[in-house]
Amino acid sequence: MYRLIIVDDEFEIRNGLSRYFPWESVGFEAAAVFENARGALDYIRRNPVDVVLTDIEMPGMSGIELARVIHEQRLPVKVIFLSAYKKFEYARDAISYRVVHYITKPTVHSEIFEVFCSVRRELDAEHGAPLRDAPAEGYYENLVQQVKQAIAKDLKNATLISVAEQVGRSPSSVSRLFLEATGMTFTDYLTGQRMEKANQLLNCIEYKIYEVSEMAGYSNPKNFARAYKKHFGYTPRDFRAPKG
Numbered sequence: 598m599y600r601l602i603i604v605d606d607e608f609e610i611r612n613g614l615s616r617y618f619p620w621e622s623v624g625f626e627a628a629a630v631f632e633n634a635r636g637a638l639d640y641i642r643r644n645p646v647d648v649v650l651t652d653i654e655m656p657g658m659s660g661i662e663l664a665r666v667i668h669e670q671r672l673p674v675k676v677i678f679l680s681a682y683k684k685f686e687y688a689r690d691a692i693s694y695r696v697v698h699y700i701t702k703p704t705v706h707s708e709i710f711e712v713f714c715s716v717r718r719e720l721d722a723e724h725g726a727p728l729r730d731a732p733a734e735g736y737y738e739n740l741v742q743q744v745k746q747a748i749a750k751d752l753k754n755a756t757l758i759s760v761a762e763q764v765g766r767s768p769s770s771v772s773r774l775f776l777e778a779t780g781m782t783f784t785d786y787l788t789g790q791r792m793e794k795a796n797q798l799l800n801c802i803e804y805k806i807y808e809v810s811e812m813a814g815y816s817n818p819k820n821f822a823r824a825y826k827k828h829f830g831y832t833p834r835d836f837r838a839p840k841g
Contacts, residue, residue: 599720600628600644604637604651604660605679610702614650617767623710624717634658638666646674648716650700653680664694675716679704706774737778740764744775748787752794753814757783792828795821799836806833 601620605611615627628646631637635658637649649667653660664676678691681702691699697719698712721727747763748755760783761768775783795813798804807818810833815821826832 598626599624599647599717601625601648601650602628602637602640602646603630604632604634604649604655604663605630606632606652606655608632610652610679613767613770614704617765617770618706618709620713623713625713634660634663638663641667641672641674647720648675648677648713650677650679653678661694664691664696668694675719677712677716706770707777737774740766740771740774741778744771744783745786748790752790753812755787755814788824788828791815792825795825795833796836799833802837806837809833 598621603611603614605614611630611632615630618627620627625648628644629637629640631640633655634651637651638658640646641649649663651660651663660678660680664678666672667674667676676694676696677698677700678696679700679702697716700708700712743764744760747760751759757768757772761771764771766774772783775781775786779786791813795809798809798812799806804812806822810816810818810821813821815824822832829836
């Protein structure tokens, strides 16, 4: 497992990346996080670090300066820039200081996967380790299955927040990853599952439509009828109407 440190002055970004991105699945351990580059540099000098993922524009020492010091002191650390800015000077400095990748914000999980799979392969080659297959596809499949299982387990009460808690990810990352992996939004998938459940229940004539509504996850029958018609093009009453 290669050691990674994350440097960003924005708490949400460094916390989100360190806690919610599945680093182990791409062969990395998020060993430490820092809100400034000086703290990161002190840590690098005292601890083994393979990769630093750093923001560029930060108070005090910038990510550019951190990369320069790492380069000039020949510290055995690969640097990856993470920035919302696409300035020519940054790209020029990145080349000068041998920064291995430049990821732009807002980050996309698939891009981070690709970048770190590439870096891991470089590290494997440098360490003489056997090559490993890229895990991204398997990770996506596993996450999607977990999300679908969580929804099926409690379809009536399932929400993006509750499902995210169950799979150990933030709601925003679940939403983004589910869309990237399936081409469908989390909400659309959840609605589709509830509509399928509703049709199963509507086939049981002992259930009144308001009861079907509640069991399918809609506390308000009017909202259920509206969502049902939007999904199918006809109402729950139409579904139950005699055919022919």
